[in-house]
Amino acid sequence: QKEVEQDPGPLSVPEGAIVSLNCTYSNSAFQYFMWYRQYSRKGPELLMYTYSSGNKEDGRFTAQVDKSSKYISLFIRDSQPSDSATYLCAMSRGSGSARQLTFGSGTQLTVLP
Amino acid sequence: NAGVTQTPKFRVLKTGQSMTLLCAQDMNHEYMYWYRQDPGMGLRLIHYSVGEGTTAKGEVPDGYNVSRLKKQNFLLGLESAAPSQTSVYFCASSYSLGRGGSRFETQYFGPGTRLLVL
Numbered sequence: 001q002k003e004v005e006q007d008p009g010p011l012s013v014p015e016g017a018i019v020s021l022n023c024t025y026s027n028s029a030f031q032y033f034m035w036y037r038q039y040s041r042k043g044p045e046l047l048m049y050t051y052s053s054g055n056k057e058d059g060r061f062t063a064q065v066d067k068s069s070k071y072i073s074l075f076i077r078d079s080q081p082s083d084s085a086t087y088l089c090a091m092s093r094g095s096g097s098a099r100q101l102t103f104g105s106g107t108q109l110t111v112l113p
Numbered sequence: 114n115a116g117v118t119q120t121p122k123f124r125v126l127k128t129g130q131s132m133t134l135l136c137a138q139d140m141n142h143e144y145m146y147w148y149r150q151d152p153g154m155g156l157r158l159i160h161y162s163v164g165e166g167t168t169a170k171g172e173v174p175d176g177y178n179v180s181r182l183k184k185q186n187f188l189l190g191l192e193s194a195a196p197s198q199t200s201v202y203f204c205a206s207s208y209s210l211g212r213g214g215s216r217f218e219t220q221y222f223g224p225g226t227r228l229l230v231l
Contacts, residue, residue: 043222
């Protein structure tokens with residue numbers, strides 16, 4: 001069983017829709033939770049990160065972490081065609097001298113104009 | 114500021130051939146990483162380095178070697194390529210940010226190298 005599970009999609013929504021992307025995990029030692037966005041044939045780029053449980057908002061994006069349920073979410077409000085990409089969740093234990101990330105498999109999102 | 118660059122962008126190898134992938138960063142980051150990305154598997158860490166002259170194994174290190182002779186460069190070597198090593202390889206680098214009790218390193222990724230092993 002993978003440590004991090006992510007629905008691969010693909011997910012297709014109309015412009016302006018609210019998008020919900022989710023990951024579940026099994027390792028309770030994870031402390032840092034990240035969302036990366038990856039455009040086609042590009043490297044991933046960090047979108048948001050949270051430490052421990054709670055919500056974090058950045059513009060149209062909201063990240064939620066529920067450590068009791070081992071569940072994290074990314075919400076995109078007023079989705080735009082430019083949001084079309086693969087979204088990867090990632091997590092780390094946060095200990096040691098380097099942050100080894102464990103990634104989900106990614107959800108491919110298409111926002112239709 | 115070029116960020117993280119990778120060379121080459123695309124390569125085709127025959128089984129048994131060797132090659133080296135080069136990663137360079139100009140952000141003076143201490144940490145560097147090599148990942149591979151395969152369909153349905155996400156990104157998996159191959160090797161990483163916490164500083165010049167130091168390397169460590171990640172989740173899937175078999176069949177790969179690395180070297181970090183200079184702070185800005187991280188090399189990934191395939192001594193004898195196998196079809197199972199067909200993948201997209203990403204390099205990343207990071208520094209620390211965050212205050213108080215939380216320390217978090219944002220990893221900056223390169224554009225990737227597509228490798229096909231026949």
